[in-house]
Amino acid sequence: MSIYLDKNSKVIxxxxxxxxxxxxxxxxxxxxxxxxxxxxxxxxxxxxEHGLPVFNTVREAVEATGATHTCIFVPPPFAGDxxxxxxxxxxxxxxxxxxxxxxxxxxxxxxxTPGMQIIGPNCPGLIxxxxxxxxxxxxxxxxxxxxxxxxxxGTLTYEVVDxxxxxxxxxxxxxxxxxxxxxxTTFVDCLRAFANxxxxxxxxxxxxxxxxxxxxxxxxxAEHLRGTPIIAxxxxxxxxxGKSLGHAGAIISGNFGTPESKIAAxxxxxxxxxxxxxxIPALLKKSMSSGNS
Amino acid sequence: MNLMEYQGKELFRRSGIPIPRSQHxxxxxxxxxxxxxxxxxxxxxxxxxxxxxxxxxxxxxxAGREQGIALxxxxxxxxxxxxxxxPNGEAINSLLVEEKLSIAKEAYCAITVDRTTKRPVAMVxxxxxxxxxxxxxxxxxxxxxxxxxxxxxxxxFIGRELAFGSDLDPGYRKQLPAILASLYKLFFEYGxxxxxxxxxxxxxxxxxxxxxxxxxxDDDALFKHKEFAEWHAVLPxxxxxxxxxxxxxxxxxFRRFGGTVGTMANGAGLAMATMDAVxxxxxxxxxxxxxxxxxxxxxVRKCYELVVNHTPAKxxxxxxxxxxxxxxxxxxxxxxxxxxxxxxxxxxxxxLTGTNEEQGRKILAEAGMTPVETMDEGAAQAVRIAAGA
Numbered sequence: 273m274s275i276y277l278d279k280n281s282k283v284i285x286x287x288x289x290x291x292x293x294x295x296x297x298x299x300x301x302x303x304x305x306x307x308x309x310x311x312x313x314x315x316x317x318x319x320x321e322h323g324l325p326v327f328n329t330v331r332e333a334v335e336a337t338g339a340t341h342t343c344i345f346v347p348p349p350f351a352g353d354x355x356x357x358x359x360x361x362x363x364x365x366x367x368x369x370x371x372x373x374x375x376x377x378x379x380x381x382x383x384x385t386p387g388m389q390i391i392g393p394n395c396p397g398l399i400x401x402x403x404x405x406x407x408x409x410x411x412x413x414x415x416x417x418x419x420x421x422x423x424x425x426g427t428l429t430y431e432v433v434d435x436x437x438x439x440x441x442x443x444x445x446x447x448x449x450x451x452x453x454x455x456x457t458t459f460v461d462c463l464r465a466f467a468n469x470x471x472x473x474x475x476x477x478x479x480x481x482x483x484x485x486x487x488x489x490x491x492x493x494a495e496h497l498r499g500t501p502i503i504a505x506x507x508x509x510x511x512x513x514g515k516s517l518g519h520a521g522a523i524i525s526g527n528f529g530t531p532e533s534k535i536a537a538x539x540x541x542x543x544x545x546x547x548x549x550x551x552i553p554a555l556l557k558k559s560m561s562s563g564n565s
Numbered sequence: 566m567n568l569m570e571y572q573g574k575e576l577f578r579r580s581g582i583p584i585p586r587s588q589h590x591x592x593x594x595x596x597x598x599x600x601x602x603x604x605x606x607x608x609x610x611x612x613x614x615x616x617x618x619x620x621x622x623x624x625x626x627x628a629g630r631e632q633g634i635a636l637x638x639x640x641x642x643x644x645x646x647x648x649x650x651x652p653n654g655e656a657i658n659s660l661l662v663e664e665k666l667s668i669a670k671e672a673y674c675a676i677t678v679d680r681t682t683k684r685p686v687a688m689v690x691x692x693x694x695x696x697x698x699x700x701x702x703x704x705x706x707x708x709x710x711x712x713x714x715x716x717x718x719x720x721x722f723i724g725r726e727l728a729f730g731s732d733l734d735p736g737y738r739k740q741l742p743a744i745l746a747s748l749y750k751l752f753f754e755y756g757x758x759x760x761x762x763x764x765x766x767x768x769x770x771x772x773x774x775x776x777x778x779x780x781x782x783d784d785d786a787l788f789k790h791k792e793f794a795e796w797h798a799v800l801p802x803x804x805x806x807x808x809x810x811x812x813x814x815x816x817x818x819f820r821r822f823g824g825t826v827g828t829m830a831n832g833a834g835l836a837m838a839t840m841d842a843v844x845x846x847x848x849x850x851x852x853x854x855x856x857x858x859x860x861x862x863x864x865v866r867k868c869y870e871l872v873v874n875h876t877p878a879k880x881x882x883x884x885x886x887x888x889x890x891x892x893x894x895x896x897x898x899x900x901x902x903x904x905x906x907x908x909x910x911x912x913x914x915x916x917l918t919g920t921n922e923e924q925g926r927k928i929l930a931e932a933g934m935t936p937v938e939t940m941d942e943g944a945a946q947a948v949r950i951a952a953g954a
Binding site (some may be wrong): 373374375378379380410412426428429431434453480484485510511514517518519520549550 | 684715783788815831837838853939
C-alpha cells in the first residue's frame with residue numbers, strides 16, 4: 273500500500289510554469305508520478321514544457337483531470353491562497369513546498385480546511401518509492417520496502433534514507449513534514465496512517481528541537497504502536513536556547529522544545545533514540561529482528 | 566522580529582489598548598525638555614530587547630529638567646549587562662519617558678501561536694510582573710488559556726471565561742474582554758507571533774492599563790506592512806544575523822558557538838546533525854551554517870570566509886548531501902572558492918555524497934583534496950585536526 277500517495281494518485285502542480293515548479297514537475301514525471309496538469313493563472317489553454325495542460329484555476333484543472341493531489345510551488349505571499357483554492361476545488365491532499373509562508377496564513381488554512389491533508393509548508397514533500405513522488409526529494413536514493421520514515425528536515429532525511437537503502441532497508445513512504453512552527457500534517461498524523469498501512473513494518477522518526485510534536489509522537493507510539501519496530505533521532509542536541517537554527521520551528525523556548533524532553537519521551541515509549549544518523553539502520557535491524565522473534 | 570517597548574506600545578495605541586501617557590526620547594536633552602514641560606515624577610525606561618531592566622538599574626524615576634538629563638545620561642552611559650542569551654549585553658539608544666502609575670494589582674495577558682492546536686492561544690494569569698515561564702513553573706494552575714478558532718475569531722465571552730478562570734481581581738473584569746479584543750485585533754492585523762502585556766496594571770483609581778508591551782512580529786509576514794522597515798532599522802541586530810545577511814544567507818542560517826571546528830552543510834536538519842556529530846566526536850563547534858541549496862563558488866567562498874574570519878575555527882568541515890544540489894557543482898564551488906579567497910587558510914574536511922558524487926570527488930581529487938566517506942568520519946577527522954593544530 274504505502275501511505276498518502278501511490279501510482280494511481282493524480283497530481284496537479286500549482287505554479288507549474290515557474291522555474292522551480294517546472295523543474296520539479298519534470299523530475300516527478302521521470303519518477304513515474306501521474307502528473308495530470310498544472311495551474312498558472314493567465315496561462316490557461318497552453319501546454320507546459322512537459323506537454324501537460326495548463327489551467328487558469330485549480331477548479332478547472334480538477335474538473336478536467338480528476339486530480340486529487342496538488343503540489344504547490346507558488347511564492348510565500350500566495351501560498352495560503354493557493355491552499356484555499358485547492359481546498360475549494362475539492363483537492364484532498366496538498367503538498368506545500370514553499371518556504372517562508374506567514375505563520376498566520378498557515379494557521380488560518382489548517383483551521384479552515386477540514387478533510388484536506390496538507391503536508392508542509394517548508395517541506396521537501398513525500399515519496400512512496402517505486403510508485404510516485406510529490407515534491408523535491410531525489411528519487412534515486414530511495415528503494416521500495418517496508419520502512420516508513422517521517423522527518424522535519426530535507427537533506428537530513430536524504431542522509432537517513434541513504435543509510436537505510438545501503439543497509440538494504442527499503443521504504444514504504446517517506447514524508448518530509450516541514451520545519452515550520454505550524455504545519456498541516458504532524459508526526460502523529462503520519463504515525464496513524466502508518467499504523468493502518470500493511471506495507472509498513474517499521475518506522476523511523478527524525479525529529480529536531482522545538483515544539484512538542486516529538487513528545488506527542490512518543491505518546492501515540494506508547495498507546496498505539498507498541499510492538500512496531502521504531503527508531504527515533506533528534507537533531508540539534510547542541511543548539512542554544514532562544515535562537516532558531518535554520519528552520520523557523522527549530523527553537524528552544526525556556527524549558528520547552530529541548531532535546532532532553534524529546535529523547536526522554538521516546539525512551540519512555542520504548543523507542544530507541546539514535547545518537548547519530550549512521551546508527552539508525554543497525555538499531556532498526558536489531559529492533560526488527562527482536563520484534564519478529 | 567521582536568519589537569521594543571515603545572514600538573509595541575505604538576501598536577497598542579493604534580489598536581485601542583490603553584497605555585500610559587509617554588514620550589519616546591533618543592537623547593538625555595530630549596528627556597530634560599519633556600520633563601521641563603511636564604511637571605511631576607515620571608518613569609525613565611531604557612528601550613532594549615533584553616529583559617531584566619529593573620534589576621539592572623535601567624528604570625528610574627525623575628522629575629524636572631536637571632534630574633531628567635542626569636538620570637537619562639546615567640541609564641544610557643552603560644549597556645545592559647550581558648546574560649546567557651545576550652553575551653554582549655545591549656546598548657541603550659533611547660528611553661521611554663512614561664506616566665508613573667499608581668498600581669494596585671498586576672496581571673498578565675497574552676496571545677501567541679500554539680503549535681500543538683495550530684490555533685492562537687489567549688492566556689491570562691493573576692500573577693503579573695514576573696516571567697510567565699516562572700509562573701508556569703510555580704503556579705501552572707493559575708494560567709487560564711483559551712484556544713481561539715480563527716474562523717470564528719475573538720468573542721467577548723472568551724475574555725470573561727479567562728477572567729473568571731484565572732481568578733482575576735474583580736477590578737479587571739469589566740475591561741478585560743475589550744482589551745483582549747484589541748489585543749487579538751493587533752495579533753491578527755499585524756500577523757504577530759506574540760503579543761504580551763506584562764504587567765497589565767490595575768491602578769488605584771480603577772483603570773486597567775498596559776504597563777509594558779512585548780510584541781514579536783513574523784519575519785515572513787513583514788512584507789504585508791512596509792512601514793515596519795523603519796522600525797527594523799533601529800532594532801539591535803544580533804551580530805550573527807547581521808553576518809549571515811551580509812554573506813547572503815537567511816538570518817537563521819548562521820550561528821557561532823566559540824569552538825574550533827567550523828561547519829557547513831546544505832539544509833538545516835543536516836547542519837544541526839553535523840554540529841551534533843562534531844560534538845559527539847569530542848570537538849567544540851565553531852558554528853552552525855546552513856548553506857542552503859545551490860552551493861555555487863560565490864556562495865561557498867562567502868560561507869568559508871564567514872567562518873574563518875569570524876570564528877576561531879582551525880578546520881572547516883563541509884558536509885554536503887547532494888539531493889537536488891549536484892555534487893559536481895558543489896565540488897567546483899569548493900575548489901573555486903579556495904582558489905579565489907584572500908582570507909586565512911584552514912584545513913578542509915569534505916564529505917560529499919549523493920547526486921553526482923563520483924564526478925564531485927574527481928574534481929576535488931584533481932585539486933588535491935581528499936573527501937571523506939561519511940559524516941561520522943568527517944567529524945572525527947575535523948576534531949583531530951582542530952586538536953592538533
